[in-house]
Amino acid sequence: MLAEGSGEFRSPETARECSKADELKMQPYAAQAISTPLIGPTRALQQLIGKWPKLLNRTATSPYPPLRTPTTLAFEDREKLSVSPTALKDNAHTSPHDPYTSRIEEEVRQKVSLDPKDDLDPVTLDEVKGLVKNLKTRKAPGLDGISNKAIKCFSSPLLALLVAIFNACLKNCYFPEVWKDAVIIGIPKPGKPRDLPASYRPISLLSSLGKLYEKILKSRLSDHLFKKGLIIDEQFGFRPQHSCPQQALRLVEYISEGFKRKHKTVAVFFDVAKAFDRVWHAGLIHKLYTLEVPDRLVLIIHKYISNRHFAFRHEHTISSKKILRAGVPQGSTLSPLLYSAYTNDIPRPKTGVQLALFADDTTLFLRSDSLNHIIPRLQRAINELTQWFQLWRIEVNSEKSAAIYFDFSNIKRTLAVPYNAPTLRISNAPIPWQHNYKYLGITLDKHLHFRDHIQRVRKLAIFYMSRLSGMIGRKSKMSLLNKRTLYTMCIRPVMTYACPVFAHAAPTALQDLQVIQNKFCRRATGAQWYVKNSVLHRDLELPTLSKFMKDASERFFSIAINHTNPLISAAASYEAPPENHFLRRPRNALSDPPDDLTARPTRALATSSVQYSNARGREKEIYTKVESRREKERILLNKEVAIGAEIHGRSKANVDQLLHLSASARWRSGRTPTGASP
Template identity: 65%
Template sequence: MSIAFDDREKAECLADSIELQCSDNPPYDLEHVRRVEEEVCHRVTLPPEDDLDPITQDEISKHIKGLKIRKAPGRDTISSKALKCFSAPLVPLLVAIFNACIQNCYFPTAWKEAVVIGIPKPGKPRDLPASYRPISLLSVLGKLFEKTLKTRLSDQLIGKGLIINEQFGFRPHHSCPQQALRLVEHISEGFKVKRKTVAVFFDVAKAFDRVWHAELIHKLYQLELPDQLEYLKAPRSLPLLYPAYINDIPRPSSGVQLALFADDTALYLRSNSIGNILPRLQRAIDELTQWLRLWRIDVNPDKSAAIYFNYSSRKEKFPVPCDTPHLRILNQPIPWQHHYKYLGITIDKHLHFRNHIARVKKLASFYLSRLNGMIGRKSKMSLRNKRTIYTMCIRPVMTYASPVFAHARPDILYDLQIMQNKFCKRAADAPWYVKNSTLHRDIELPTISKFMKDASERLFDIASNHPNPLLVEAVSYEPPPPHHFCRRPRSVLIDPPDELTIECRVLQITSRPPERAPPPTRVAATCGRRPHATDPRVADPRAAGRRCPVPRAASRAPSTHAPPPGAATCAPRTRASLSVRLYYLSSYLLPTRVPATGLQISDSDIE
């Protein structure tokens, strides 16, 4: 290990680290490697047997409109804004260049060169080159060409249904919460019939960086893609190519289930005892490990995890019984864990989701403290903008994939509601005696339980009519009755609302303005003079749906047009434009609106 002092030496260290990260894994079967590379070299030298659809000007114009002008340019210093400004004369030239590249099966080398910037990874030591995430600034023209090729590749892979159903990554209408929901549904179904589940989560090291390119081209040929797509080694297309690279992954037998999301791989099996699960699951692990070694995909056993799921109302001290053997990857034991973070969701062995709620609560509290200058009590920002910041930056952290854990115990989920209550107090600068239901009503913010229930309804509606049969099978069941000991994700759909949601709903109903009466008949004034408000021929202003004047403060001079003592007055609107503390105090002391004559409100409080 050497020490770099100046910028040149640091750049060399960073370049060596990136080169090491992107190098191929060592081969396991040399004969297999030689055979694949010879076949690929032979196929590449042959002329293409089929042609891709030519690129049109409308397609290029559409992609240019979608470019983001704030993106940094590559080495050629051509920016996205320049392409947008001169798109009319450039589009025919770009179409000719791109079509020539496709016909000659050539990707320009200059478009593969990038300016690499190292961004430090959070929580990693700054003195190690591996602690920096490389950000590549590619040419905008190369990105534009890659986007057109990616569209054609997606039509071939996704449109023809070549990707297996177990793969949920980089596919339209598929997402991380859906794959996690499929796993949780399988485990909770076993809890219902008192069966155990063992799941193994594999950590694939540098999956995208160390793809064996010769084998990738070989598998594209096996999928019968057009020959002109064989040179697709661009970063923009690699996330879509990786599912094609592992598309022939062995599907385990004997009841073992496979779950894939790009490089995140999981195997799980359900049975009545752990003794029946481990031998069958170990055979599936050995079969998968041999396939990964054959195609030069490295798995880290130390970062992989195995979890034994069983139903229990309280947390057990040990993850498995003491005499339980370890599952192994290449004779290296896989550690048993109490919980594991899978696709952004911390899943524990009892499906209590305590660890997940605690983690997202801590993260939301961190964001809330960092944004306190904009959404805190001393901020001059409007309530509407504060609510927008909260719904865009803080609430998504707490409610990500909420249909997966929305069926957890209410006392566990209430920690998330506490975070939202803190935001409401700070945003409205409300005193301690203001009810949370009043704050939610004024800020027009649904409770956490209501938001998660609505999200669950949307997800289950989508999953019930999903094109993937595995997801449809996972969510096709009737939720157990409320008194059942086991709750499943669909149980949240039939749960009654909590107390805070009921209070907010009651306040919304009671605070609605009364229906307006039909306008009264217009009365003509006698002798050309305006009739007085006490004239019986003039209707009550409130009956006509008009707001009555609010009395001014006592310190000001009385108005000459003030209504007589017998005229009707109305209560002020409970909005942020009025005195916030005075309104909240009145709503706390009295269940109904306070008459306007009992308040002292200045003109500056009324907008």
């Protein structure tokens, strides 16, 4: 049966035949994934299991629904393409004209018309070869269709021509127009209605050759900004040797120090709307000149962000080209560093209020012995920051922003804030008080118990393990080595992300995560109930999560104490409270005793008996001693039954029945097999 227009309806019989054909087609890849050891956390999944459906984070796919407009619905691809670029241009709008804006634009116009006075380091062949070597082959190309895989096949003479092109661009302060054309695809935002154009995140597919040139520009810009220490210490995003856990630890340690002093802490988390899409071009160039970036590099960046064009692609249809008058391109390697330079002059409060930045994530926090002392000072800092946002055309969403009142308590309180607490405001819009907030991937609750965070990552790990059950389950033919690798690269990182921040949480809360690892060990090995968890961890050479978090915390704090950023070293340099103290802080995890599974003395199986192989029969060699105990138990049981049959004069036909009755009697009486653990 044919559909009207195009396509064919498949009957259930045809669908089953296609499914079987797909299974047959995937068998070679499945056999390769089973037999080949996984060699890396990302390359393994891409090379060996890349032909399989994406198991993680995959939901039932459906075609793009009609897009809703203020007047009608867009059904056809061309109608949707006429709606999507309009929404994108609304996001990346130009700034309104006022006297200050006009003065900045005129100043920038005069400076970019002057000839550069300095030179940049020339591009070398070794530099380009290093960049090409690190290219990821599974990246979509731009409008020119030249993929990274093709670039990696370039010969040395061809790379030498590319070096000459790059040097000519640096000399003439030029960024080729063809490298500025982008294909925009819309990625649905999670939890957003798919019929609204604003629910899609625009991603730019840029020219691969243009990205190489961007990386060259980025290396010269980062050398100037970071080697001269021009980026403020509060900005942890897009800079080497800085990470999300370090910024989160800084906030947690500040709050914990307040708990030690019996102080309260209030933190305000700002949600910046469309940060990259609304960067004011003239303001960015003005700030690059303020940071004393070389003139030649500023002129190239001015060419890079000016007169950019994009075409929106939906399915297999591409719209006509549109001009982009504001923002830095999503997907560019240079854009994050440009945004850091654009926000580098953010006001730093001088009344004791602390500032924390990670890209566009902006946080203000302050502690004191009374909430009445915190709110006025914090509100003044918010007002100062709001004026700066408005001046540089950065929009803050007050509804998605949040404020948390941190106070010490052993139990979870119902109210997020005392009933008589005043309200903090952003441009006369109230900031809602919250019980918890997800900050840089870590859920912070008002008492820093981290139970909400642990439960969230626990559910996520269970979801991932269910999606991978076909490869790590009992019936999987994968080797134990591959199963262990899949667990350590896909499931454990979900539970242990930023673990130095919450490794000091209550052992009862962390035990929920250890249970998931215990289940993996039992499912992966097919072990029976009487095999101890400590034996499984020992044979799989898998540390417990408590041991893993403790080791990660030791490495984390050893780096943080000697860090060049004084904010990181100050946050990690303190003496942990004693064991009997009412307060636990992140450094307490370093002195915690070993957990039960690590400290428990076990008669583990010999390491030589652990054979990581493809066949299930060879994998059972791990449990040779356990199987021998089971065989001895069966022999003793058969002797008891035989003796009982002789005494009672039973026939040999009833031996099997007596065997079953004897075993049942053992379990009813509470007796367990010899050597087994309850």
